[in-house]
Amino acid sequence: MTTAIEVNCETGEVTERELTADELAQREVDKAKAESDRVAQEAEATQKAAEKAALLAKLGITADEAKLLLG
């Protein structure tokens, strides 16, 4: 069972109810979007790391040496 907890700020009443069909569908949409974003971000991070490593290799310096240069 998937429930939602609602607090009415005027009365202080707390209500527990099951998610509606629309809310369950929206939850799946949110979940899919979050997962696709995560995959895209990880791919971008991997790509950047590869580009950085390639550049360091091209320059013939280590990451620590690059930090010294930029610091």
Next chain:
Amino acid sequence: MPNTFTKIASVSLSAQAASMTFTAIPQTYTDLVIKWSARLAAGGAVENCQLKFNGITTGYTNKDLEYVGPDYGVRSLSNVGGTGDVYSGHIPTSGATANTFSNNEIYIPNYTSANYKSISVDSVAESNSAAILDFALAFAAGLLSNTAAITSIALASDTGYNLAAYSTATLYGIKNS
């Protein structure tokens, strides 16, 4: 300059739930603040959470500056979790250190205005378990491109996992006079 800070409502989960929602928010304050502390009932280490105003599912944007270690380091992200909601903080999951909860604050200025609604978030979530070492510190700014006054706010996981028992959220109202 806001000079009052009044508790409007609070909720603490006695069992896991998909979301926590404040409804019928009074329109008598200038700004709103939510302080919330949460954990997820499933997941790997730390996950994002989301917020929706008035049940609206479109028109959100956000920018997030975060440190997520050790895997990602410092990074800046746009539209974390998409534009169907807005980022509202990182929280530890069931894979994190037992009984640890996040510390998150959300500030919502001018929530009754007829302008687009902005929010700012600061968040900390940590896992020191032997299996998963991961933590997140984040600052974020978000915008809802909608002019309706805010009457409800829903907090939930971005990944579809339930919020764990003992997750809490408190809504405060701030007046400028």
